Amino acid sequence: MAQENGLFIYGIVPSDVEPTPEAEGVGSPPGEVTAVRHGKLAALVSEVGLEEPLGRPDDLTAYERLLDGTAVVAPVLPVRFGTVVTGADAVEDLLAAHQDRFAAALDEFEDRLQYTVHGRFDEQEFISGFLAENASAAALADEVRGRPEIESREQRIRLGEMISQAVELRREAENRDLIDAVGRYAVADAPLPPSHELDAVRVSFLVAGDEEDEFVRAVEDFAEQRRDLIRMRLIGPLAPYDFVSAHQLVE
Template sequence: MTTDPAGSAHGADHGENHAVYVYGIVPADVEPEARATGIGDPPKEITVVRFGEIGALVSDVPDRPLGTPQDLTAHSELLDGSAAVAPVLPLRFGAVMSDAQAVERELLQPNHDEFRAALHELEGKAQFVVKGRYVEQAILREVLDENAEAARLREQIRSAPEEVTRDARMALGEIIYRSIADKRAADTRLAVDVLASVRPAVGERPPTHDQDAVHLAVLVDLSQRGELEEALAGLTEQWNGRIRLGLLGPMAAYDFVMKREPEG
């Protein structure tokens, strides 16, 4: 995506009664790059429907049901690529309106001031996701070293046939689950404290795996990306051999400004 200060503030040229897919809201001066494509096979061309100071990234709707993995990837890739160069309010996957005129009349016009203000707040910012997962053997050793009952159950299980240790295995599993949940909460607090140096907006995401250690969405100024990476490098060193830490982004601010699917 690029920005064009002289860009038109009028709707894009889509035929009447031609359904359009809506990806997100951007400033009116945004112009799609030639290589920008959306959903569909072959991928549909991206255009902008404009009203006033805002616009909507749209494409034609494919002549088939939506929802393939390729569609989901195209939706997020377009939004994430846009967020790297301009503020964008992402819409949830599957937003379809009857035509470009409906996008202008039913989505952009009635929400113009709200969308403009939200885009202003996002200027120069993007979302990143901090994801950490415990190293399995390391975290199990940690739990066993810290919990005498867990260590006792582990020895009981090792020294008896499997068919007679069912209750012990269930009890040990419950201790490990609770211990990891407690450690996850503590490690998440530590990560948030470390990231405070870049003054992000932070959203805690639910774990996607039993051994997830940290799962945070952070909204930061793109100018501070280096500081964010430096802060995480310190955590990576501190947690070496215990937690594998990764950073995803920049991406659209899904966790902070996701707009509902428009009616139309």
């Protein structure tokens, strides 16, 4: 029995956007990326088997690579990863039903890119600084030092809770400080949930093209001031995942 195919939708773009010939989609082997057009809009799609499991790391990488590469040259509204419809007619129906709303969103994201700042505390540096400032925690640390874990379990749990709370409070402060320091060069910001217990900052910014250099310099300055405590990464330019998703625009 022949496999039934559908279309994986990556994102919504203006109708004049053309996928590059070398663009590769999800699946194994990777599908060819094409555009389904309707009026002022197009959807970037590739053919996939309806029974084909998606979600491998290579699939997510292909999805992000296509959207991030597109965002550098044209506005794009990312569609939630894994969105598959039965065929081109279904894609055209989606575009027709939301033509004005999608077109307005694309206008809003013209010449704007996402950057995400992600920093993680150096564990030893953070704990050393915390114990130097907190006498109660330092006393607990002295109490458990050199003792068998089973004998000091209660104290270790209390100390761990104190450190965890301190990380959370410092993370909130660092996110605020980051937004204060670089937010003037961004159109919008979106603080994100931590992805690790030692996350220090995790914020996405929507940046206009003519502010990119200033934004990057401001992030570098922020990171330099904290380089002994926080290992910082600037991720981007990206499609505006944290500011718009086309599936969220559909009621």
